[in-house]
Amino acid sequence: MTGDDSRTRIVDQFSSQGERAAIWKAFDLFLPTDQFLNVGYSKPYQPHFVGSSQRRLAERIGSDIAARLESTAGVSLLDVGCGRGGPTLHLAAEHGFEVTGIDLVPYNILMARQNTAEANVDAQFVVGDALQLPFGRGSFAVCTAVDSPPYIPNKRGFLAEVASVTSEGGLIAVSDFIQPESLSQEARDAVDAFADAWDLAPIATLEQYKRAIAASDLHLGTVVDISANSIARFRKWTALYLSIARTGLPNLANQFLTQYSIDLDAITEQVTSTHPALPFLRHVILYVRT
Template identity: 30%
Template sequence: MKVGSSEAKEDVAKFYNGSGTVRVAGKIRDRWGGNLHNGFWHDDTDDAPPEVATDRLTDLMIERLVPRPGQRVLDIGCGIGKPATRLLRAHPVHVVGITISESQVDQARADAVSNGLADRVTFGHADAMRMPFSDGSFDAAWALESLFHVPDRDRALAEAARVIRPGGRLAIADFVLRTPVSDVARRAVERITTTFGVHSVSSLDDYLGQLSAHGFTDIDVTDISDNVARTGTLLADAWEDVRDQLVENGNAEKVDAMITATRDFSNTPEFGYILLSALRV
């Protein structure tokens, strides 16, 4: 799914800057343990709270990154920097985070200072499709639930390949379509993508083809759709708890549509979720 590049970027920036109708990020982040991304649960009996489950997913990404001391790591779509903070606390690396949301940059920088990490991390405003870095600038990179926001994922992967040095690693957490997709599921997927600024979503085969075309090899993929599916139900419950705070200026219909789309994620197995790692040759 793709829309015009400038339109898509503006939609995503508004979504995370808090200037959009529902002011989504600022209203819910603290209730979701600070990480506004999916959680990982081992099985149906796992009763871990969201703050634990989301940290687990970050840790799985760190494992795929295989960080080594002194490496320079690019965080593509860094948000407010909480996953980067977890990486920095666990490993003596340096991180550069980019996002198209100015408010996220401001908060990430402030949090880095308060956490005593400002000497090892830099956050800046940049477009994943036009990264302001020279070739081979990074030893590794990750994109944790960010590439689906990019209007042209193929272009973003080409840029990632350009800025990662040969032999460097790329780790990705992203949505994919698990085919075949029924008409009912397709409508649910459309609600999800429209509501949450998902501009690039495809089958896993298409994803792998793009990675290979841009010089990535040793691609390792794990489908964790069943492990993260609970996120939609729990997050929708959290939205409903603060619904009265979100409803303003006659936007109740849009808020309710957001809650419905969030539940769709748990109820639509065709909207899958993968962890992926690859080497840049």
């Protein structure tokens, strides 16, 4: 798949078009995907597929960033791959950052601007490419990328671009999926099928990330593994879904989803491609300094 094809599929997926849009329409019924598009973060006693799991990931990253800075009030922050603005607006409202968000998908930016008006906070949102950021050198003290890097194939180019717009001594927080260096062919095929099902770039390893960080003259601080709070929780949902699907989903469920123009077969196909890969994936937050 070429870069242009990948870009088109990502734009379609998040604009309620194309074959990947069905599962997001279903998520819309249970999660605040009009604001948040990340995997989510939940402790064992918290529900993951209903409510605030996606907001909690933004809260976790925001708290981690605040703990690493002397002050956050008025500090300039760029959110790369901001989606519909939920994490960006949280960082502004809860920590006082002066925020800018950028995303590849025009529909996401339209939603982010609408959410800004409703949140009554100051934020700027622009359409743009993470590999060609339209900002001057050292424009921001902090850069975040909350679950947007899985869609970016060129990690080195992405990190170099983010580094260029981050001021000296600045902080970069990136959350992404990684896979182990060594996997069986069966496991590798499962991971590749998962990436294809969600229009993701090939899943990187931690060593690949480390090399990309070093090549961008950045300094890796902490790698926080949140898999138990995200992928493991999501895996319980995919297992439950497939268990029900194997017995035949009730006609009532089919009728319910049809009301919202949701293709149940497309969802089942995507979940079927996702579930086998989840034991081999880790979800991490990398905190990096310029």
